[in-house]
Amino acid sequence: MIKSSLLLLSASLMAGCTLAPRYERPQAPVAANYPAEAAGTAARPVELGWREFFADARLQALIAAALENNRDLRTAALRIDEARALYNIQSADLLPTLNGQVSNSNARVPVTLSPTGLSTVSRSYQVGLSLTSFELDFFGRIRSLNDAALAQYLATAEARQAAHIGLVAETAKAYLAERAFDEQYVLAQKTLEGRESAYRLAKQRFDVGASSALDLRLNETLVGSARVALATLARQRAQAANALALLVGKPMTDLPTAQMLNSQGIVAELPAGLPSDLLTQRPDIRAAEQRLIATNANIGAARAAFFPRISLTAGVGTASNTLSGLFDAGSRTWSFVPQLAIPIFDAGRNSNSLDLAHVRKHIAVADYEKSVQVAFREVADALAARATLNEQLDAQRSVGEAQADRLRLADLRFKNGVASSLEVLDAQRELFNAEQALVQTRLLRLTNAIDLYRALGGGLQENAASAAK
Known part of the structure; x- marks a missing residue:
């Protein structure tokens, strides 16, 4: 009997059949090429570490701290440990469970x-090993469940990598937003100081009758609008700093000096490649595919439920009615209980379980296809923006230079009595708006480069050397 049970166990362990459908990756529901120019002169984003992509030493320190302390990323890492434990629990069903028993x-x-x-009193003592309800996996039910658990574990690991990439990008964007508000705040502060000086001069001219009340009120309006802008930017800068602190996960001190937006040196000319490259570059797409593989394996387990289940229960040991006689000659015991369960009537449970498995696979296919479509759109949007933002930045810079020259000429005309103060005030207002818009355009260009870097799967590696490993 024991030899027979061992043979059956060996057959079960060697059984590799499964009733799961053969997995085939769905066709990507996107175009073969991006609508905008996808060429670039830099390295591929997946091979470009974030320390090479972000040259600002202050930003590098913030990203490193965020990767170490951010709670969302820490939770994602713990989810991997959770999924690994669940996979190990499921894998244990592939092997028999032996228990030592003393009764x-x-x-x-x-x-x-x-x-x-x-009246009589009977006593018995027993010591031995037992094998409890070990299922011989002839139809691959346990193996399919194990494959599904493995795919879920791999999907969790990919989701953690996606969270890593997202954290790098969001930290960089939050830092640049804080820098932009700071630059705009400095511009607003200088503008306010200049307008207050102009207002004092207008007040003196009004007091001696050299200018009208209209000129005075216009100067007063410009001072008030500058104060409003300064207060607004102060609030926005503080809120951006709070958002950055939340991402970093801890207070940061002794940071390197911050760089201006026009000195960031962020790599903008990234090659996008082909949309098919996203299937391997993007961890969120790989995670969606692993979830699809898990649902495909669950179909195999649902199909196997229609077939008989063979389970074994066995035991070997010694027994005696006295404790001292447990190991005497002739006290050996054994039991061998094979069990065959054939599904006959289950009120449609197995059929509905199989239907449910198929529906969940269809849902997983739709989720996978949507992940591909979202990734394609993110890259396409970033490429479309890149094609116009350089031109927009040059144009906005030209506008700022023209407005500065206009103010200089208007001031000369006013001092020579050729133009009124209204022309000077209007030139001051337009220059301030142009300077603020230039900062925003620089921020848009930098965040666009970050969005493209993230959309192409960049930011997972720290440097090119680690990406090559």
């Missing part, structure tokens, strides 16, 4: 039930 039984038989007419 003592005591029973008293009353006089009324005793065949001898006397």
Whole structure:
């Protein structure tokens, strides 16, 4: 019997059949090429470490701290440990479970039930090993469940990598937003100082009758609008700093000096490649595919439920009615209980379980295809923006230079009595707006480069050397 059970166990362990459908990756529901120019002169984003992509030493320190302390990324890492534990639990069903057993039984038989007419007390002691309900996986049910658990574990690991990439990008964007608000705040502060000086001069001219009340009120309006802009930018800068602190996960001190937006040196000319490259470059797409693989494996487990299940229960040991006689000659015991369960009537449970498995696979296919489409759109949007932002930045810079020259000429005309103060005030207002818009355009260009870097799967590696490993 023991030899027979061992043979059956060996057959079960060697059984590799599965009733899961053969997995085939769905066709990507996107175009073969991006609508905008996808060429670039830099290295591929997946090979370009974030320390090479972001040249600002202050930003590098913030990203490193965020990767170490951010709670969302820490939770994602713990999810991997959770999925690994669940996979190991499921994998344990592939092997038999052996338990050591020690038991003592005591029973008293009353006089009324005793065949001898006397009450008796019986005792028994037993020591041994037992194999409990081990299923022989001839139809791959356990193996399919194990494959599904493995795919879920791999999907969790990919999701953690996606969170890593997202954190790098969001930290950089939050830092640049804080820098932009700071630059705009400095411009607003200088503008306010200049307008207050102009207002004092206008007040003196009004007091001696050299200018009208209209000129004075216009100067007063410009001072008020500058104060409004300064207060607004102060609030926005503080809120951006709070958002950055949340991403970093801890207070940061002794940071390197911050660089201006026009000195960031972020790599903008990234090659996008082909849309098919996203299937391997983007961890969120790989995670969606692993979830699809898991649902495909669950179909195999649902199909196997229609077939008989063979399970084994066995035990070997010694037994005696006295503790001292447990290991005497002739005390050996064994049991071997094979069990065959054939599904006959289950009120449609197995059929509905199989239907549910198929529906969940269709859902997973739709989720996978949507992940591909979202990734394609993110890259396409970033490429479309890149094609116009350089031109927009040059144009906005030209506008700022023209407005500065206009203010200089208007001031000369006013001092020579050729133009009124209204022309100077209007030139001051337009220059301030142009300077603020230039900062925003620089920020848009930098965040666009970050969005493209993230959309192409960049930011997972720290440097090119680690990406090559």
